[in-house]
Amino acid sequence: MGDGPDNDGALTRAYVLHPELTSDRDRRPAGPALEEAVALAAALPGLDVVGAEIVRLPKVAPGRLFGSGKSEEIKAKLEAEEVELVLVDGPVTPVQQRNLEKDWGVKLLDRTGLILEIFADRARTREGVLQVELAALSYQRTRLVRAWTHLERQRGGLGFVGGPGETQIEADRRAIDEQITRIRRQLDKVVKTRELHRAARRKVPFPIVALVGYTNAGKSTLFNRMTGAEVMAKDMLFATLDPTMRGVMLPSGRKVILSDTVGFISDLPTQLVAAFRATLEEVLEADLVLHVRDISHPDTVEQAEDVEKILESLGLREDVARFEAWNKIDLLDGEARAAAEAQAARSPATFAISAWTGDGVPALLDAVSDALDEEKTERVLDLAYAEGRKRAWLHEQGVVLSEDETETGHRITVRWTARQEKRFREL
Template sequence: MSDLPEDDDDDPLFEDGGIDAYETAARPTRAWVLHPDLKARNTRRLPEHGLAEAVSLAMALPAIEVVGSEVVRLSKVAPGTLFGTGKLEELKTRFKAEGIELVLVDGPVTPVQQRNLEKDWGVKLLDRTSLILEIFADRARTREGVLQVELAALSYQRSRLVRAWTHLERQRGGFGFVGGPGETQIESDRRAIDDQVVRLKRQLERVVKTRELHRAARAKVPFPIVALVGYTNAGKSTLFNRITGASVMAKDMLFATLDPTMRGVVLPSGRKIILSDTVGFISDLPTQLVAAFRATLEEVLSADLICHVRDISHPETAEQAADVADILASLGVTSATPQIEVWNKLDLVGPSDREALVAQSAQRSDVLPVSALTGEGIDALLDRISQSFEEEKTEVTLHLGFADGRRRAWLHDQAVVVSEADTETGWDVTVRWTARQQKRWREA
């Protein structure tokens, strides 16, 4: 990972022992993926699709070779080992025969369950949160991204100190979940984590202040912000590249994009916008990551238009869309921010389904079917984005005091002032503006 904090040379977080130790090894780590299917669990997903997503997550790390995977049906959870004794023995025999070194459990695993399973099976074990944290650590490139992922990992590790981690060792691209920490005193680890959290928060505060200054500067620019959001691997970065001509990494891989990217775009209508590519969402996103990345995700909150990019070819596209809606709601995005659904990857849909999707989208003004890969439907999407900012304008009169000179200047910069009159206490300014401009003025 590049762009690391300059003062981290002596930091135990950057010692050997993390996932990069496997990246430099002669061969990748042999892994097996398990998806527990608990009957009592209320979920939108079919277990087979959940397993497929978990395998894709595992394959997103080059240090891991997925040897096999399976859905494990559970009538109830065993408190100490998650799985029943019969299944434990069956899996132990299989792992030994296949030479498995790492087991990935697609779901929550308590510290006690993790310790017992590792001891019984003789392997390292990661749960879903650990795996996603490893992927984020491997992908973060900016200083802010690095700090955010480290903070999320520390928060997660602190909650699992029953397992008695060592000094949170890692080399560069992970957090030691795979690398194999040993035993040490819990209290010593807790103090080490708390000290590290304080230091990281100080560094992150400085970086966040810089981002806030950039956001404030953009608020003064009369160009609307359009944010691309969606489930991971929905094709946001490919669409971003298609529209902007940029070269953001776009691969058929979960979490190919982690750090947000913004570019200015001139639409065919001549209107200028700022397009933002954001990190992809995923079901059961670790709460530690949501908290740590809130500053980055706030770019979505400041957007004037949200384009929800969906992989319309995915068998669970509706469930993915529901997960995205839940995360947007948790971030505080309301119906006040206009949204467009972009049904992407139309090129992967069969002819009959394709006709049905195109007909269905024609009945809705907020849906555009496209293929970011081939360019089909992109012109219509750009026209729709442009139309979104042809908003109805209202005329109001504002009274500004002499102390509001900066806000008065902002109104003139936006070219919304119809007339202005001096008063004894300031100015009476009549403006004609859109709801979007009114929102920005309040934030200015």
């Protein structure tokens, strides 16, 4: 996003509003929701969040979201704080956005726009960049009362917030649709390339462990502890956007591939779920899914439910092993910590850990190793002499128990996992 609207590098003064619709019985608790929205804003470089508040609404005003009295009250605060950008933690219609910007004399972003800006700032791989552009265009297409061209942006970001590359033009639907078609074509190529990489990786004998979790749960910190990799790990929402893969040797000597994924978030706008599906598809390849939870967070249960819902919508198979790592145990006081550790100990698939201090991580790694070593079966295979490649693969895997020569080739007794058998059949 660059430095916000000012070319001189000054920070954009931003204000966060969380509208709490009092008539909505299913609404999230407003306090933690506002904290999350402020953390989202803090994840975007160039912003200085000068204030934040919960706005209780009995009902949504169709043209302006807030009633006239409340709108005037907010305007006075924005003027007093010299606010340039308002972030509304929720959906805002194009008409509401245009009216509020006019009334308040500021720029306004809703939750989807903000998350898109963060994604644009974080995307590193070719695929990540294309996915963000696709999501941004889908979002922009629905808001043609006030459209941006983010393709002229400079220094990353989408130009919603402003910046040297912004030209506020009314782009027509056809232009956007043409861009969407072009990007989809590029994405198809990238996805095919990734499918080739993935097919090559399927031949790699190592199981894949995918780290998933709510944004800011500490996945990247755990990833770093497990791999020794300097992956960007900040106390910041969406610090990881593109999946990072690393080969890791577990203490047992077992080698696995560890995959760190983008953080999940509640109320993720639909066009973003679609856009980032490919990024999360790494999870579908996993042999074990490790769900990292921030156990110190007041909404840890709701966050875990959000993650489970997204995994379900991705179509994660029932038979994939799943562990929960209850992270940030070091942030709980003595009594709460003891209770969480005792509760985790009651489940063989739950581990209380601190990725930061390393507490509980060795036990987690041992359990991961054991889970991936489960259920081996013995088979007797007859291989022809011409099938030297298959024979070599079996020896590489370390699954050969005995081997005898026959008239036509080799009779080999193996002990292997279902995954190894599947890979062998694919050779």
